[in-house]
Amino acid sequence: MSARIMIVEDEMLVALELEALLEDLGHSPVGIAADSAGAFALLENRPDIALVDLNLRDGPTGPEVGERLARDYGMTVLFMTANPRMLGDGIAGTVGVLTKPCDPKAVEAAVNYALRRTPSPPSCLRVFRNDRRFG
Known part of the structure; x- marks a missing residue:
């Protein structure tokens, strides 16, 4: 099953690598946004999940x-950042955070978990306790 995935990342080389990886995994990237306005503009493409960096x-x-995205649009959100401590205990309604740089297997495992394809989180993903969908 292919998921429609938005990438919210301002480093274009990182975003393009992530886009290619997601395509290789059989997903459909719906676009890359480098800032908040761009992220909300991508909603018209009806993504299933968002991969979001912290500094845009x-x-x-x-x-x-x-x-x-999680609260107002019911989106599944995974953060990807080199500074995971900036998220503290997490953001309400979001799944968790991957520490960058991420290897392809980590991204695949985290996306599969976020899409509820695997029952337990991979070790590379810090899951937020306040995500009401996961337990």
Whole structure:
């Protein structure tokens, strides 16, 4: 089963590598957003999941973007960042965080978990306790 995935990342080389990896895994990337406005514009493509970095072109807006996507749009959100401590105990309604750089197997395992294809989280993913969908 293919998922429609939005990438919210301002480092274009990282975003393009992630997009290629997701395609190789059989998913359909719906676009890359480098800032908050771009992320919300991608909603018209009806993504199933968002992979969100914390620091975007418009500043450290990733946590707010992820929270709004989860709360207001019911999206499944995974954060990907080199600074996971910035998220503290997590953001309500979001799944968790992968520490960058991420190897392809870590991304695959985290996406599969977020899509509820695997029952337990991979060791590479710090799951937030406040994600009401996961237990």
